[in-house]
Amino acid sequence: MRRDQSLKGVLLAFAAFAAYSWSDASVKMIEGALSAYEMSFLGALFGLAGFPLLMKPGDRWTDAFRTSNRGLWLLRFFATSAGTIGSVVAFTHLSMAEAFVLIFLLPCFVTIMSVIFLKEQVGIKRWSAVAIGFIGTLIVLRPGFRELSIGHLGAMFGGLSGAISIVCYRAIGPSEKSISLYSAGVLGVLVICGLLMIPDFRFPTLEQWLYLAGYGLLAAAAAILMMYAANHAPAAMIGPTQYSQMIWAVLFGYLIFGDRVDLPMLAGIVLIIGSGLLTLARERARNVPLPPAVATDPQAAGAAKPES
Template identity: 60%
Template sequence: MSSITADSSSAAAGRSTLRGVLVAFASYAVFAFSDASIKILHGVIPSYQVAFIGALFGLAAVPFLKKREDGWLDMVRTSNRPLWLLRFVCGATGAICSVIAFTMLPMAEAFALLFLLPSFVTILSVIFLKEDVRWQRWTAVILGFVGVLIVLRPGFRELSVGHLCAAIGGLAAAISIVINRALGSKEKRISLYGAGLFGTLIVSGFLMLSEVTMPTPTQWIFLASYGLLGAFGNVLLLTAAQMAPANLVAPPQYSQMLWAIAFGYLLFNDSIDTPMALGIVLIIFSGLLTLARERKRGTPLPTAVAGNTQAALATAEDEKGGGGA
Protein backbone atom coordinates (compact mmCIF):
# COMPACT_ATOMS: atom_id res chain seq x y z
CA MET A 1 0.00 0.00 0.00
CA SER A 2 2.81 2.40 0.87
CA SER A 3 4.42 1.67 -2.50
CA ILE A 4 1.19 2.53 -4.31
CA THR A 5 0.88 5.74 -2.29
CA ALA A 6 4.48 6.70 -3.07
CA ASP A 7 3.94 6.00 -6.78
CA SER A 8 0.78 8.12 -6.79
CA SER A 9 2.57 10.94 -5.00
CA SER A 10 5.47 10.77 -7.47
CA ALA A 11 3.09 10.80 -10.44
CA ALA A 12 1.24 13.80 -9.00
CA ALA A 13 4.53 15.64 -8.46
CA GLY A 14 5.52 14.86 -12.03
CA ARG A 15 2.25 16.23 -13.39
CA SER A 16 2.65 19.37 -11.27
CA THR A 17 6.19 19.87 -12.56
CA LEU A 18 5.07 19.45 -16.17
CA ARG A 19 2.25 21.94 -15.66
CA GLY A 20 4.71 24.33 -14.04
CA VAL A 21 7.05 24.17 -17.02
CA LEU A 22 4.14 24.69 -19.44
CA VAL A 23 2.97 27.69 -17.37
CA ALA A 24 6.55 29.03 -17.51
CA PHE A 25 6.50 28.80 -21.32
CA ALA A 26 3.15 30.63 -21.26
CA SER A 27 4.53 33.36 -19.00
CA TYR A 28 7.49 34.03 -21.30
CA ALA A 29 5.13 34.14 -24.29
CA VAL A 30 3.06 36.75 -22.45
CA PHE A 31 6.23 38.77 -21.74
CA ALA A 32 7.11 38.61 -25.46
CA PHE A 33 3.67 39.96 -26.39
CA SER A 34 4.15 42.71 -23.79
CA ASP A 35 7.49 43.67 -25.34
CA ALA A 36 6.00 43.61 -28.84
CA SER A 37 3.43 46.16 -27.65
CA ILE A 38 6.31 48.57 -26.98
CA LYS A 39 7.66 48.22 -30.50
CA ILE A 40 4.23 48.65 -32.08
CA LEU A 41 4.17 52.16 -30.56
CA HIS A 42 7.18 53.02 -32.80
CA GLY A 43 8.58 55.50 -30.30
CA VAL A 44 5.76 58.04 -30.71
CA ILE A 45 5.34 58.07 -26.90
CA PRO A 46 8.46 59.07 -24.87
CA SER A 47 10.18 56.04 -23.38
CA TYR A 48 9.94 57.29 -19.80
CA GLN A 49 6.19 57.85 -20.26
CA VAL A 50 5.77 54.30 -21.57
CA ALA A 51 7.73 52.98 -18.57
CA PHE A 52 5.63 55.07 -16.17
CA ILE A 53 2.31 53.87 -17.60
CA GLY A 54 3.60 50.29 -17.69
CA ALA A 55 4.53 50.53 -14.00
CA LEU A 56 1.06 51.88 -13.18
CA PHE A 57 -0.50 48.84 -14.82
CA GLY A 58 2.14 46.72 -13.09
CA LEU A 59 0.39 47.45 -9.79
CA ALA A 60 -2.21 44.93 -10.94
CA ALA A 61 0.23 42.12 -10.09
CA VAL A 62 0.71 43.19 -6.46
CA PRO A 63 -2.38 41.45 -4.96
CA PHE A 64 -1.20 38.17 -6.50
CA LEU A 65 2.42 38.54 -5.34
CA LYS A 66 1.40 39.61 -1.83
CA LYS A 67 1.18 36.79 0.70
CA ARG A 68 -1.39 36.68 3.48
CA GLU A 69 1.16 37.61 6.12
CA ASP A 70 2.45 40.53 4.03
CA GLY A 71 1.25 44.06 4.74
CA TRP A 72 0.87 46.71 2.07
CA LEU A 73 3.63 48.75 3.73
CA ASP A 74 5.98 45.80 3.21
CA MET A 75 6.36 47.10 -0.35
CA VAL A 76 8.58 49.85 1.06
CA ARG A 77 9.93 48.11 4.16
CA THR A 78 13.33 46.49 3.89
CA SER A 79 16.07 44.86 5.92
CA ASN A 80 18.73 46.82 4.00
CA ARG A 81 17.78 50.30 2.81
CA PRO A 82 20.91 50.98 0.68
CA LEU A 83 20.41 47.77 -1.33
CA TRP A 84 16.66 48.43 -1.58
CA LEU A 85 17.41 51.89 -2.99
CA LEU A 86 19.89 50.39 -5.45
CA ARG A 87 17.13 48.03 -6.58
CA PHE A 88 14.88 51.13 -6.82
CA VAL A 89 17.36 52.76 -9.24
CA CYS A 90 17.94 49.54 -11.21
CA GLY A 91 14.20 49.03 -11.63
CA ALA A 92 13.80 52.46 -13.21
CA THR A 93 16.96 52.18 -15.31
CA GLY A 94 16.09 48.72 -16.59
CA ALA A 95 12.51 49.62 -17.46
CA ILE A 96 13.38 52.81 -19.36
CA CYS A 97 16.38 51.28 -21.16
CA SER A 98 14.40 48.20 -22.17
CA VAL A 99 11.65 50.37 -23.65
CA ILE A 100 14.25 52.31 -25.66
CA ALA A 101 15.89 49.08 -26.83
CA PHE A 102 12.67 47.48 -28.05
CA THR A 103 11.65 50.75 -29.71
CA MET A 104 14.90 51.21 -31.64
CA LEU A 105 16.10 47.67 -32.35
CA PRO A 106 14.72 44.55 -34.04
CA MET A 107 13.17 42.43 -31.28
CA ALA A 108 15.57 39.53 -31.77
CA GLU A 109 18.56 41.87 -31.54
CA ALA A 110 17.22 43.50 -28.37
CA PHE A 111 16.68 40.10 -26.76
CA ALA A 112 20.16 38.95 -27.82
CA LEU A 113 21.70 41.76 -25.76
CA LEU A 114 19.28 41.38 -22.86
CA PHE A 115 20.15 37.68 -22.74
CA LEU A 116 23.63 38.71 -21.54
CA LEU A 117 21.98 38.88 -18.11
CA PRO A 118 23.37 35.49 -16.87
CA SER A 119 26.89 36.54 -17.89
CA PHE A 120 26.52 39.84 -16.05
CA VAL A 121 25.24 37.98 -12.98
CA THR A 122 28.30 35.71 -13.01
CA ILE A 123 30.73 38.65 -13.23
CA LEU A 124 28.94 40.69 -10.55
CA SER A 125 28.67 37.68 -8.24
CA VAL A 126 32.44 37.24 -8.39
CA ILE A 127 33.10 40.92 -7.70
CA PHE A 128 30.54 41.63 -4.99
CA LEU A 129 29.55 38.24 -3.51
CA LYS A 130 33.02 36.65 -3.82
CA GLU A 131 31.49 33.56 -5.42
CA ASP A 132 33.87 30.84 -6.55
CA VAL A 133 33.41 30.69 -10.32
CA ARG A 134 35.22 27.94 -12.20
CA TRP A 135 36.28 27.60 -15.80
CA GLN A 136 32.94 26.26 -17.04
CA ARG A 137 31.05 29.42 -16.08
CA TRP A 138 33.84 31.68 -17.36
CA THR A 139 33.65 29.78 -20.65
CA ALA A 140 29.93 30.53 -20.76
CA VAL A 141 30.60 34.24 -20.13
CA ILE A 142 33.20 34.39 -22.90
CA LEU A 143 30.86 32.60 -25.34
CA GLY A 144 28.12 35.10 -24.49
CA PHE A 145 30.29 38.11 -25.25
CA VAL A 146 31.65 36.51 -28.43
CA GLY A 147 28.03 36.00 -29.51
CA VAL A 148 27.30 39.67 -28.87
CA LEU A 149 30.30 40.75 -30.92
CA ILE A 150 29.07 38.56 -33.80
CA VAL A 151 25.57 40.05 -33.55
CA LEU A 152 26.76 43.66 -33.31
CA ARG A 153 29.83 43.44 -35.59
CA PRO A 154 31.26 46.76 -34.36
CA GLY A 155 33.15 48.52 -37.14
CA PHE A 156 31.11 46.77 -39.82
CA ARG A 157 27.69 48.19 -38.98
CA GLU A 158 26.32 51.26 -37.28
CA LEU A 159 25.51 50.90 -33.58
CA SER A 160 22.85 53.01 -31.86
CA VAL A 161 21.65 54.17 -28.48
CA GLY A 162 19.28 51.19 -28.61
CA HIS A 163 22.21 48.75 -28.44
CA LEU A 164 23.66 50.58 -25.44
CA CYS A 165 20.28 50.66 -23.70
CA ALA A 166 19.72 46.92 -24.27
CA ALA A 167 23.06 46.16 -22.63
CA ILE A 168 22.32 48.54 -19.75
CA GLY A 169 18.89 46.95 -19.33
CA GLY A 170 20.47 43.51 -18.98
CA LEU A 171 23.06 44.86 -16.55
CA ALA A 172 20.39 46.57 -14.42
CA ALA A 173 18.43 43.31 -14.17
CA ALA A 174 21.64 41.46 -13.27
CA ILE A 175 22.39 43.92 -10.46
CA SER A 176 18.85 43.35 -9.16
CA ILE A 177 19.44 39.59 -9.06
CA VAL A 178 22.77 40.02 -7.24
CA ILE A 179 20.98 42.26 -4.73
CA ASN A 180 18.44 39.49 -4.22
CA ARG A 181 21.24 36.99 -3.56
CA ALA A 182 22.97 39.37 -1.16
CA LEU A 183 19.79 39.92 0.86
CA GLY A 184 19.01 36.20 1.01
CA SER A 185 15.86 35.13 2.85
CA LYS A 186 15.71 38.34 4.92
CA GLU A 187 13.82 40.29 2.25
CA LYS A 188 10.23 39.69 1.19
CA ARG A 189 9.40 39.33 -2.49
CA ILE A 190 6.79 42.09 -2.15
CA SER A 191 9.52 44.48 -0.95
CA LEU A 192 11.80 43.71 -3.90
CA TYR A 193 8.91 44.08 -6.32
CA GLY A 194 7.90 47.35 -4.67
CA ALA A 195 11.42 48.75 -4.99
CA GLY A 196 11.50 48.27 -8.76
CA LEU A 197 7.91 49.37 -9.23
CA PHE A 198 8.19 52.58 -7.22
CA GLY A 199 11.59 53.29 -8.73
CA THR A 200 10.10 53.20 -12.22
CA LEU A 201 7.06 55.24 -11.20
CA ILE A 202 9.02 57.97 -9.43
CA VAL A 203 11.99 58.31 -11.81
CA SER A 204 9.85 58.07 -14.96
CA GLY A 205 7.24 60.37 -13.44
CA PHE A 206 9.92 62.97 -12.72
CA LEU A 207 11.25 62.74 -16.30
CA MET A 208 7.70 63.13 -17.62
CA LEU A 209 7.51 66.64 -16.14
CA SER A 210 9.47 67.97 -19.12
CA GLU A 211 7.21 66.43 -21.77
CA VAL A 212 3.96 64.50 -21.74
CA THR A 213 2.34 63.14 -24.90
CA MET A 214 -1.37 62.39 -24.83
CA PRO A 215 -1.80 58.88 -26.27
CA THR A 216 -4.51 58.19 -28.83
CA PRO A 217 -7.15 55.54 -27.98
CA THR A 218 -5.24 53.00 -30.09
CA GLN A 219 -1.97 53.85 -28.35
CA TRP A 220 -3.68 53.41 -24.98
CA ILE A 221 -4.56 49.87 -26.02
CA PHE A 222 -0.91 49.00 -26.63
CA LEU A 223 0.23 50.81 -23.48
CA ALA A 224 -2.30 48.81 -21.48
CA SER A 225 -1.16 45.67 -23.29
CA TYR A 226 2.45 46.38 -22.30
CA GLY A 227 1.65 46.99 -18.64
CA LEU A 228 -1.11 44.45 -18.02
CA LEU A 229 0.56 41.65 -19.94
CA GLY A 230 3.76 42.34 -18.01
CA ALA A 231 1.83 42.07 -14.75
CA PHE A 232 0.06 38.91 -15.93
CA GLY A 233 3.39 37.40 -16.98
CA ASN A 234 4.75 37.97 -13.48
CA VAL A 235 1.74 36.22 -11.95
CA LEU A 236 2.12 33.28 -14.33
CA LEU A 237 5.83 33.05 -13.56
CA LEU A 238 5.11 33.01 -9.84
CA THR A 239 2.54 30.26 -10.39
CA ALA A 240 5.06 28.25 -12.43
CA ALA A 241 7.66 28.56 -9.65
CA GLN A 242 5.13 27.22 -7.14
CA MET A 243 4.47 24.17 -9.34
CA ALA A 244 7.98 23.31 -10.53
CA PRO A 245 11.59 23.79 -9.34
CA ALA A 246 13.24 27.07 -10.32
CA ASN A 247 15.89 25.19 -12.31
CA LEU A 248 13.12 24.05 -14.68
CA VAL A 249 11.26 27.38 -14.75
CA ALA A 250 14.25 29.49 -15.86
CA PRO A 251 15.43 27.81 -19.12
CA PRO A 252 12.11 28.27 -21.02
CA GLN A 253 12.82 32.02 -21.04
CA TYR A 254 14.88 31.46 -24.19
CA SER A 255 11.66 30.62 -26.03
CA GLN A 256 11.19 34.40 -26.10
CA MET A 257 13.72 34.51 -28.91
CA LEU A 258 11.38 32.40 -31.08
CA TRP A 259 8.56 34.84 -30.38
CA ALA A 260 10.89 37.77 -31.14
CA ILE A 261 11.89 36.29 -34.50
CA ALA A 262 8.24 35.55 -35.35
CA PHE A 263 7.05 39.03 -34.39
CA GLY A 264 9.96 40.63 -36.22
CA TYR A 265 9.17 38.75 -39.43
CA LEU A 266 5.36 39.03 -39.31
CA LEU A 267 4.86 42.51 -37.84
CA PHE A 268 8.02 44.60 -38.23
CA ASN A 269 9.71 43.34 -41.42
CA ASP A 270 12.86 42.44 -39.46
CA SER A 271 15.36 40.02 -40.92
CA ILE A 272 18.14 37.92 -39.43
CA ASP A 273 21.29 37.21 -41.42
CA THR A 274 23.60 34.25 -40.87
CA PRO A 275 26.14 35.97 -38.58
CA MET A 276 23.34 37.32 -36.37
CA ALA A 277 21.75 33.87 -36.16
CA LEU A 278 25.12 32.37 -35.15
CA GLY A 279 25.61 35.06 -32.51
CA ILE A 280 22.12 34.49 -31.10
CA VAL A 281 22.79 30.74 -30.87
CA LEU A 282 26.05 31.39 -28.98
CA ILE A 283 24.35 33.78 -26.56
CA ILE A 284 21.54 31.33 -25.84
CA PHE A 285 24.01 28.45 -25.42
CA SER A 286 26.02 30.64 -23.03
CA GLY A 287 22.92 31.36 -20.94
CA LEU A 288 21.84 27.72 -20.82
CA LEU A 289 25.36 26.63 -19.84
CA THR A 290 25.35 29.18 -17.02
CA LEU A 291 21.95 27.97 -15.81
CA ALA A 292 23.17 24.36 -15.89
CA ARG A 293 26.28 25.18 -13.84
CA GLU A 294 24.32 27.24 -11.29
CA ARG A 295 21.74 24.48 -10.97
CA LYS A 296 24.56 22.03 -10.16
CA ARG A 297 25.98 24.42 -7.56
CA GLY A 298 22.56 25.10 -6.04
CA THR A 299 22.83 28.83 -6.75
CA PRO A 300 19.59 30.83 -7.18
CA LEU A 301 19.00 31.07 -10.92
CA PRO A 302 18.67 34.26 -12.97
CA THR A 303 15.01 34.50 -13.94
CA ALA A 304 13.07 36.04 -16.76
CA VAL A 305 14.49 38.45 -19.26
CA ALA A 306 11.87 40.84 -20.54
CA GLY A 307 11.19 44.48 -21.25
CA ASN A 308 9.28 44.34 -17.98
CA THR A 309 12.36 43.90 -15.79
CA GLN A 310 10.19 43.21 -12.76
CA ALA A 311 10.00 39.68 -14.11
CA ALA A 312 13.46 39.05 -12.73
CA LEU A 313 12.02 39.25 -9.21
CA ALA A 314 8.63 37.62 -9.60
CA THR A 315 9.95 34.31 -8.28
CA ALA A 316 12.68 35.71 -6.06
CA GLU A 317 11.40 34.35 -2.78
CA ASP A 318 10.73 30.91 -4.22
CA GLU A 319 14.30 30.69 -5.50
CA LYS A 320 15.64 31.55 -2.06
CA GLY A 321 13.85 28.48 -0.84
CA GLY A 322 15.73 26.42 -3.39
CA GLY A 323 12.96 25.68 -5.84
CA GLY A 324 9.25 25.42 -6.27
CA ALA A 325 7.02 25.66 -3.27
Protein backbone atom coordinates in the same frame (compact mmCIF):
# COMPACT_ATOMS: atom_id res chain seq x y z
CA MET B 1 2.31 13.36 -9.07
CA ARG B 2 5.46 15.40 -8.61
CA ARG B 3 6.25 15.05 -12.31
CA ASP B 4 2.78 16.38 -13.16
CA GLN B 5 3.34 19.37 -10.88
CA SER B 6 6.74 20.08 -12.46
CA LEU B 7 5.22 19.93 -15.94
CA LYS B 8 2.54 22.38 -14.84
CA GLY B 9 5.21 24.71 -13.51
CA VAL B 10 7.21 24.60 -16.75
CA LEU B 11 4.08 25.25 -18.83
CA LEU B 12 3.20 28.21 -16.60
CA ALA B 13 6.74 29.54 -17.11
CA PHE B 14 6.39 29.26 -20.90
CA ALA B 15 3.09 31.14 -20.63
CA ALA B 16 4.77 33.81 -18.49
CA PHE B 17 7.54 34.44 -20.99
CA ALA B 18 5.00 34.51 -23.82
CA ALA B 19 3.17 37.24 -21.89
CA TYR B 20 6.42 39.12 -21.40
CA SER B 21 7.11 38.90 -25.14
CA TRP B 22 3.64 40.22 -26.01
CA SER B 23 4.24 43.00 -23.48
CA ASP B 24 7.47 43.99 -25.23
CA ALA B 25 5.77 43.84 -28.62
CA SER B 26 3.06 46.19 -27.31
CA VAL B 27 5.57 48.89 -26.38
CA LYS B 28 7.33 48.45 -29.75
CA MET B 29 4.00 49.06 -31.53
CA ILE B 30 4.04 52.66 -30.24
CA GLU B 31 7.09 53.19 -32.49
CA GLY B 32 8.69 55.86 -30.31
CA ALA B 33 5.74 58.28 -30.58
CA LEU B 34 6.04 58.80 -26.80
CA SER B 35 9.23 59.24 -24.79
CA ALA B 36 10.81 56.15 -23.22
CA TYR B 37 10.27 57.74 -19.80
CA GLU B 38 6.55 58.19 -20.42
CA MET B 39 6.07 54.69 -21.79
CA SER B 40 7.97 53.23 -18.83
CA PHE B 41 5.91 55.26 -16.32
CA LEU B 42 2.52 54.47 -17.82
CA GLY B 43 3.42 50.80 -18.24
CA ALA B 44 4.40 50.61 -14.57
CA LEU B 45 1.16 52.38 -13.64
CA PHE B 46 -0.81 49.58 -15.28
CA GLY B 47 1.59 47.12 -13.65
CA LEU B 48 0.26 48.14 -10.23
CA ALA B 49 -2.67 45.85 -10.99
CA GLY B 50 -0.40 42.93 -10.11
CA PHE B 51 0.11 43.98 -6.50
CA PRO B 52 -3.00 42.35 -4.97
CA LEU B 53 -2.34 39.03 -6.72
CA LEU B 54 1.33 38.95 -5.69
CA MET B 55 0.54 39.40 -2.01
CA LYS B 56 0.71 36.21 0.04
CA PRO B 57 -1.40 35.35 3.12
CA GLY B 58 -0.23 37.51 5.99
CA ASP B 59 1.27 40.22 3.77
CA ARG B 60 0.25 43.82 4.37
CA TRP B 61 0.36 46.79 2.04
CA THR B 62 3.01 48.36 4.25
CA ASP B 63 5.26 45.37 3.51
CA ALA B 64 5.81 46.89 0.07
CA PHE B 65 8.05 49.47 1.75
CA ARG B 66 9.66 47.25 4.37
CA THR B 67 13.03 45.64 3.79
CA SER B 68 15.86 44.05 5.70
CA ASN B 69 18.40 46.12 3.76
CA ARG B 70 17.31 49.62 2.75
CA GLY B 71 20.49 50.33 0.76
CA LEU B 72 20.04 47.31 -1.53
CA TRP B 73 16.30 47.99 -1.79
CA LEU B 74 17.10 51.48 -3.05
CA LEU B 75 19.75 50.14 -5.42
CA ARG B 76 17.12 47.85 -6.93
CA PHE B 77 14.73 50.85 -6.98
CA PHE B 78 17.13 52.79 -9.23
CA ALA B 79 18.47 49.82 -11.22
CA THR B 80 15.04 48.60 -12.26
CA SER B 81 13.99 52.04 -13.46
CA ALA B 82 17.19 52.38 -15.50
CA GLY B 83 16.77 48.88 -16.91
CA THR B 84 13.16 49.52 -17.87
CA ILE B 85 14.12 52.69 -19.73
CA GLY B 86 16.95 50.85 -21.47
CA SER B 87 14.66 48.01 -22.52
CA VAL B 88 12.00 50.37 -23.87
CA VAL B 89 14.66 52.23 -25.88
CA ALA B 90 16.01 48.91 -27.19
CA PHE B 91 12.64 47.62 -28.36
CA THR B 92 11.85 51.00 -29.91
CA HIS B 93 15.03 51.21 -32.01
CA LEU B 94 16.00 47.56 -32.63
CA SER B 95 14.34 44.46 -33.95
CA MET B 96 12.90 42.34 -31.16
CA ALA B 97 15.36 39.53 -31.84
CA GLU B 98 18.37 41.86 -31.67
CA ALA B 99 17.09 43.53 -28.48
CA PHE B 100 16.52 40.17 -26.78
CA VAL B 101 19.86 38.71 -27.76
CA LEU B 102 21.69 41.62 -26.10
CA ILE B 103 19.47 41.63 -23.01
CA PHE B 104 20.18 37.89 -22.69
CA LEU B 105 23.72 38.82 -21.70
CA LEU B 106 22.26 39.23 -18.21
CA PRO B 107 23.66 35.89 -16.88
CA CYS B 108 27.16 37.00 -17.94
CA PHE B 109 26.78 40.27 -16.06
CA VAL B 110 25.47 38.40 -13.02
CA THR B 111 28.52 36.12 -12.98
CA ILE B 112 30.95 39.04 -13.21
CA MET B 113 29.22 41.11 -10.52
CA SER B 114 28.84 38.11 -8.22
CA VAL B 115 32.61 37.69 -8.26
CA ILE B 116 33.29 41.39 -7.71
CA PHE B 117 30.65 42.26 -5.12
CA LEU B 118 29.65 38.95 -3.50
CA LYS B 119 33.10 37.31 -3.65
CA GLU B 120 31.49 34.21 -5.15
CA GLN B 121 33.79 31.48 -6.40
CA VAL B 122 33.40 30.95 -10.14
CA GLY B 123 35.01 28.09 -12.02
CA ILE B 124 36.38 27.78 -15.52
CA LYS B 125 33.07 26.56 -16.97
CA ARG B 126 31.15 29.64 -15.88
CA TRP B 127 33.94 31.94 -17.06
CA SER B 128 33.84 30.07 -20.38
CA ALA B 129 30.12 30.79 -20.55
CA VAL B 130 30.83 34.50 -20.04
CA ALA B 131 33.44 34.46 -22.82
CA ILE B 132 31.06 32.67 -25.20
CA GLY B 133 28.35 35.22 -24.43
CA PHE B 134 30.56 38.18 -25.22
CA ILE B 135 31.85 36.55 -28.42
CA GLY B 136 28.22 36.14 -29.47
CA THR B 137 27.63 39.82 -28.70
CA LEU B 138 30.53 40.89 -30.92
CA ILE B 139 29.12 38.78 -33.74
CA VAL B 140 25.69 40.39 -33.36
CA LEU B 141 27.00 43.96 -33.05
CA ARG B 142 29.81 43.62 -35.63
CA PRO B 143 31.52 46.84 -34.47
CA GLY B 144 33.26 48.60 -37.32
CA PHE B 145 31.07 46.89 -39.91
CA ARG B 146 27.69 48.38 -39.00
CA GLU B 147 26.34 51.48 -37.31
CA LEU B 148 25.50 51.06 -33.64
CA SER B 149 22.55 52.98 -32.19
CA ILE B 150 21.13 54.08 -28.87
CA GLY B 151 19.01 50.94 -29.06
CA HIS B 152 22.09 48.74 -28.68
CA LEU B 153 23.21 50.78 -25.68
CA GLY B 154 19.71 50.52 -24.19
CA ALA B 155 19.65 46.73 -24.57
CA MET B 156 23.07 46.33 -22.97
CA PHE B 157 22.07 48.67 -20.16
CA GLY B 158 18.81 46.76 -19.71
CA GLY B 159 20.73 43.52 -19.22
CA LEU B 160 23.25 45.15 -16.88
CA SER B 161 20.56 46.80 -14.76
CA GLY B 162 18.68 43.53 -14.53
CA ALA B 163 21.86 41.86 -13.31
CA ILE B 164 22.24 44.52 -10.61
CA SER B 165 18.71 43.74 -9.43
CA ILE B 166 19.56 40.04 -9.27
CA VAL B 167 22.75 40.61 -7.31
CA CYS B 168 20.70 42.73 -4.90
CA TYR B 169 18.41 39.74 -4.38
CA ARG B 170 21.39 37.48 -3.77
CA ALA B 171 22.79 39.85 -1.18
CA ILE B 172 19.47 40.40 0.62
CA GLY B 173 18.62 36.69 0.69
CA PRO B 174 15.40 34.68 0.34
CA SER B 175 13.89 36.02 3.57
CA GLU B 176 12.85 39.27 1.86
CA LYS B 177 9.14 39.39 1.04
CA SER B 178 8.28 39.12 -2.64
CA ILE B 179 5.97 42.12 -2.41
CA SER B 180 8.88 44.23 -1.14
CA LEU B 181 11.17 43.26 -4.02
CA TYR B 182 8.38 43.76 -6.57
CA SER B 183 7.51 47.18 -5.17
CA ALA B 184 11.15 48.33 -5.28
CA GLY B 185 11.11 47.88 -9.04
CA VAL B 186 7.64 49.26 -9.78
CA LEU B 187 7.96 52.25 -7.47
CA GLY B 188 11.39 53.06 -8.87
CA VAL B 189 9.98 53.25 -12.38
CA LEU B 190 6.98 55.31 -11.26
CA VAL B 191 9.00 57.87 -9.32
CA ILE B 192 12.05 58.28 -11.59
CA CYS B 193 10.32 57.99 -14.96
CA GLY B 194 7.41 60.06 -13.67
CA LEU B 195 9.78 62.95 -13.01
CA LEU B 196 11.79 62.52 -16.21
CA MET B 197 8.72 62.41 -18.48
CA ILE B 198 7.33 65.79 -17.37
CA PRO B 199 9.24 68.06 -19.81
CA ASP B 200 8.20 66.05 -22.90
CA PHE B 201 4.85 64.62 -21.80
CA ARG B 202 2.34 63.94 -24.56
CA PHE B 203 -1.16 62.70 -23.89
CA PRO B 204 -1.42 59.27 -25.58
CA THR B 205 -3.98 58.55 -28.25
CA LEU B 206 -6.60 55.87 -27.66
CA GLU B 207 -4.56 53.37 -29.69
CA GLN B 208 -1.44 54.17 -27.67
CA TRP B 209 -3.37 53.75 -24.40
CA LEU B 210 -4.32 50.25 -25.55
CA TYR B 211 -0.69 49.37 -26.29
CA LEU B 212 0.44 50.84 -22.97
CA ALA B 213 -2.22 48.84 -21.14
CA GLY B 214 -1.00 45.71 -22.90
CA TYR B 215 2.58 46.56 -22.00
CA GLY B 216 1.88 46.98 -18.29
CA LEU B 217 -0.88 44.45 -17.70
CA LEU B 218 0.82 41.65 -19.62
CA ALA B 219 4.06 42.23 -17.69
CA ALA B 220 2.11 42.06 -14.41
CA ALA B 221 0.34 38.89 -15.57
CA ALA B 222 3.70 37.38 -16.48
CA ALA B 223 5.10 38.10 -13.01
CA ILE B 224 2.10 36.38 -11.44
CA LEU B 225 2.41 33.38 -13.76
CA MET B 226 6.08 33.08 -12.83
CA MET B 227 5.22 33.14 -9.14
CA TYR B 228 2.83 30.21 -9.63
CA ALA B 229 5.34 28.42 -11.86
CA ALA B 230 7.93 28.62 -9.08
CA ASN B 231 5.42 26.98 -6.73
CA HIS B 232 5.08 23.94 -8.98
CA ALA B 233 8.50 23.29 -10.50
CA PRO B 234 12.16 23.53 -9.45
CA ALA B 235 13.65 26.85 -10.52
CA ALA B 236 16.40 25.03 -12.42
CA MET B 237 13.69 23.70 -14.76
CA ILE B 238 12.07 27.12 -15.12
CA GLY B 239 15.19 29.15 -15.89
CA PRO B 240 15.85 27.88 -19.44
CA THR B 241 12.25 28.64 -20.51
CA GLN B 242 13.14 32.34 -20.69
CA TYR B 243 14.89 31.67 -24.01
CA SER B 244 11.52 30.83 -25.56
CA GLN B 245 11.19 34.61 -25.88
CA MET B 246 13.55 34.45 -28.83
CA ILE B 247 11.00 32.36 -30.75
CA TRP B 248 8.34 34.99 -30.08
CA ALA B 249 10.80 37.73 -31.06
CA VAL B 250 11.53 36.14 -34.43
CA LEU B 251 7.82 35.50 -35.07
CA PHE B 252 6.75 39.03 -34.14
CA GLY B 253 9.62 40.48 -36.12
CA TYR B 254 8.75 38.53 -39.26
CA LEU B 255 4.93 38.74 -39.10
CA ILE B 256 4.38 42.23 -37.66
CA PHE B 257 7.48 44.40 -37.88
CA GLY B 258 9.06 43.16 -41.10
CA ASP B 259 12.37 42.24 -39.43
CA ARG B 260 14.81 39.66 -40.72
CA VAL B 261 17.46 37.61 -38.93
CA ASP B 262 20.67 37.31 -40.96
CA LEU B 263 23.27 34.57 -40.60
CA PRO B 264 25.72 36.48 -38.31
CA MET B 265 22.89 37.45 -35.96
CA LEU B 266 21.65 33.85 -35.90
CA ALA B 267 25.16 32.69 -34.97
CA GLY B 268 25.30 35.30 -32.20
CA ILE B 269 21.88 34.23 -30.93
CA VAL B 270 23.03 30.61 -30.70
CA LEU B 271 26.20 31.56 -28.81
CA ILE B 272 24.51 33.90 -26.33
CA ILE B 273 21.67 31.49 -25.60
CA GLY B 274 24.21 28.69 -25.25
CA SER B 275 26.15 30.87 -22.81
CA GLY B 276 23.05 31.45 -20.70
CA LEU B 277 22.06 27.78 -20.71
CA LEU B 278 25.59 26.77 -19.70
CA THR B 279 25.45 29.19 -16.76
CA LEU B 280 22.08 27.80 -15.68
CA ALA B 281 23.38 24.24 -16.02
CA ARG B 282 26.32 25.04 -13.73
CA GLU B 283 23.95 26.50 -11.14
CA ARG B 284 21.84 23.35 -11.33
CA ALA B 285 24.94 21.16 -10.94
CA ARG B 286 25.81 23.09 -7.79
CA ASN B 287 22.24 22.49 -6.57
CA VAL B 288 21.72 26.23 -6.13
CA PRO B 289 18.08 27.43 -6.18
CA LEU B 290 17.02 30.39 -8.27
CA PRO B 291 15.13 33.31 -6.72
CA PRO B 292 11.37 33.70 -7.15
CA ALA B 293 10.12 35.68 -10.11
CA VAL B 294 9.41 39.02 -8.52
CA ALA B 295 11.10 41.46 -10.87
CA THR B 296 9.40 43.64 -13.41
CA ASP B 297 11.73 42.33 -16.08
CA PRO B 298 11.61 38.67 -17.41
CA GLN B 299 15.36 38.07 -17.18
CA ALA B 300 15.35 38.40 -13.37
CA ALA B 301 13.46 35.18 -13.12
CA GLY B 302 16.48 33.30 -14.36
CA ALA B 303 18.90 34.54 -11.71
CA ALA B 304 20.57 32.24 -9.21
CA LYS B 305 21.15 32.61 -5.51
CA PRO B 306 24.62 31.81 -4.17
CA GLU B 307 25.29 29.03 -1.76
CA SER B 308 25.34 30.02 1.89
